[in-house]
Amino acid sequence: MRPEKDIFSAPSVNSLTGIISLVKTGQEYLLTLGIDDITGIIDKVSRSWSDRNNTLQQRFGSSGLNYLLYWFRKKHLSQIIHNSLRTNRKVLDSFCETTGxxxxxxxxxxxxxxxxxxxxxxxxxMLSLVQGLLTKNANILKVPRQNGEVIPLLLNSFNGVVYENEAGVQIHGSELIKSVAAIYFERDDMEAQKTLSLHSNVRVAWGGMDAVELVMNLPRRYGCEDVIFGPRTSFIVIGKEFLESYEQAKTCASRSSIDASIFEQQGCNSPHTVFVEKGGQVTPLEFAGLLGDAMAETLKRFPKGELSPGDTLKILNLRTQYDMMGEAFYPSDMAWTVLYGEDDTGLATPCFNRTLFVRPVDDVMEVVDYCNHLTQTAGIALSEKRRETFVSQVTARGIDRCPDLGAMSSYDTPWDGMFVVDRFVRWSKL
Known part of the structure; x- marks a missing residue:
């Protein structure tokens, strides 16, 4: 793995070919491990991140690392594999019988x-990388210029970690991580882009439309699998039956604020629009005020980082617009913003950085028409009967996930309509 200080020293095509060879050699150790060995060492590494004195915890604890602490637990990883691979994780080690x-x-x-x-x-x-490790593939991560040091730092934390399995065999994190490389090259370095693509058996693309289309349009080898985590948006729906008291509405507001604060709304599962049904004891406008209060409370649990000048200007413009033509709730700084427009309809254009648009609807079923292949998650507060009807229709239109409020930020399985682990393997039959 390339050290952090070298991460932005873009490799030549020749050195990139050498890196590819190194991770293939490193994969040989990975192939000697059982799946329980791999989940065990990942679990142990993630537990080291939870130490308050750990430099990674101090640096990234409030920006997503603590979410990984749960996701990388051995029990959770084993459950992901169970759900994804015909209910038997041991198929990653040998030929096995599977259900049905x-x-x-x-x-x-x-x-x-x-x-x-x-x-x-x-x-x-790290979510796609770990699933690559679980399936015993070699992995190369093309990191971005922005925050490009994060992945190398996390990978370096595998060094020095040793896990001992039930047979007394030691699994070394430093050996396992030799099957992984983090590299950087400029977006317009098409020779490097093509070289990496042509050596890939699976291409995973995260990011906006331009970024994923660049990867998809690169030449690729025959049989290469593409897994796309592209731009999608998410929203919240709150039915009038959850607005029959202020306490009930406060609970919805609190849970919604958590969903909107994780990852600064940068995830495709982050809500930007909150549809509030009319007819409850608490009006949509009153709910917007409660949501503002909840965002302030949630800020104490999830501190906010610095904003760029461009993001600051964008939020200030929206605040001014809604102060004049609607209602805006916000503190003296740029920590969060809740915007309400009585005549606003449809999905809001995301502003990110804990900016929420509250929009009234006469009937929550109006929201069905806003769903398509670019909408991913609908956080829902509806009675059981109404929820069943709503979920049936929005999933038919393109929505993949319909969790309760407060659980939108959970990266579960399936994700984006697919079992990712299954996309990373090739099946053999005996």
């Missing part, structure tokens, strides 16, 4: 997985 199939199956690594990562939420790249 009259023959044995084995899930083989595809080879080299190349991950093109986004700069806005670099932590998310």
């Amino acid at each position: 199939i009259p023959y044995k199956l084995k899930a083989n690594p595809r080879g080299i997985i190349s991950h093109w990562l986004a700069g806005n939420v670099p932590m998310l790249g």
Whole structure:
């Protein structure tokens, strides 16, 4: 793995070819490990991140690292594999019987997985990387210029960590991580882009439309699998039955504020628009005020980083616009913003940085028409019967996930409509 200080020294095509060779050699150790060995060492590394004295915890604890602490637990990783691979994680080690199939199956690594990562939420790249490790593939991460040092620092934390399995065999993080490389090259370095693409058995692309289309349009080898985590938006729907008292509405506001504060709304599962149904004891406008109060409370749990001048100007313009033509709730600084327009309709254009648009609807079923392949998650507060009807219709239009409020930020399985682990393996039958 390239050290942090060298991460922005863009490799030549020749050195990139050498890096590819190194991770393939490193994969040989990975292939000797059982799946429980791999989940065990990842679990132990993630537990080291939880130490308050850990430099990674001090630096990234409030910007996504603490979410990974749960996601990388051995029990959770084992459950992901169970759900993704025909209910038997051992198919990653050998031919096994699986539920409902009259023959044995084995899930083989595809080879080299190349991950093109986004700069806005670099932590998310660890989610696809770890699933690449679980499936015993070699992995190359093309990091962005923005926050490009995050992944190398996390990878370096594997060094020195040793996990001992039930048989007393030691698994060394430093050896496992030799199957991974973090590299950087400029977006317009098309020779490097093509070289990486042509050596990939799986291409994973995170980011906006321009970023993922660049990867998709690169030449690729026959049989290469593409896994896209592209631009999508998410929203919240609150039915009038959850607005029958201020206490009930405060609970919804509190949970919504958590969803909007994780990752600064940079994830595709982050809500930007909050649709509030009319007819409850608490009006949509009153709910917007409660949501502002909740955002202030949540800020104490999830501190906010610095804004760029451009983001600051964008938020200030929106605040001014809604102060004149609607209602705006915000503190004296730029920590959060809640905007309400009585005549606003449809999905708001995301502003990010804890900016929420509250929009009234006569009936929550109006929201169905706003759903398509570019909408991912709908956070829902509806009665059981109404929820069933709503979910049935929005998932048919393109929505992939319909969690309760407060759980929108959970990266679960399936994700973006797919079992990612299954996309990283090639099946053999015995």
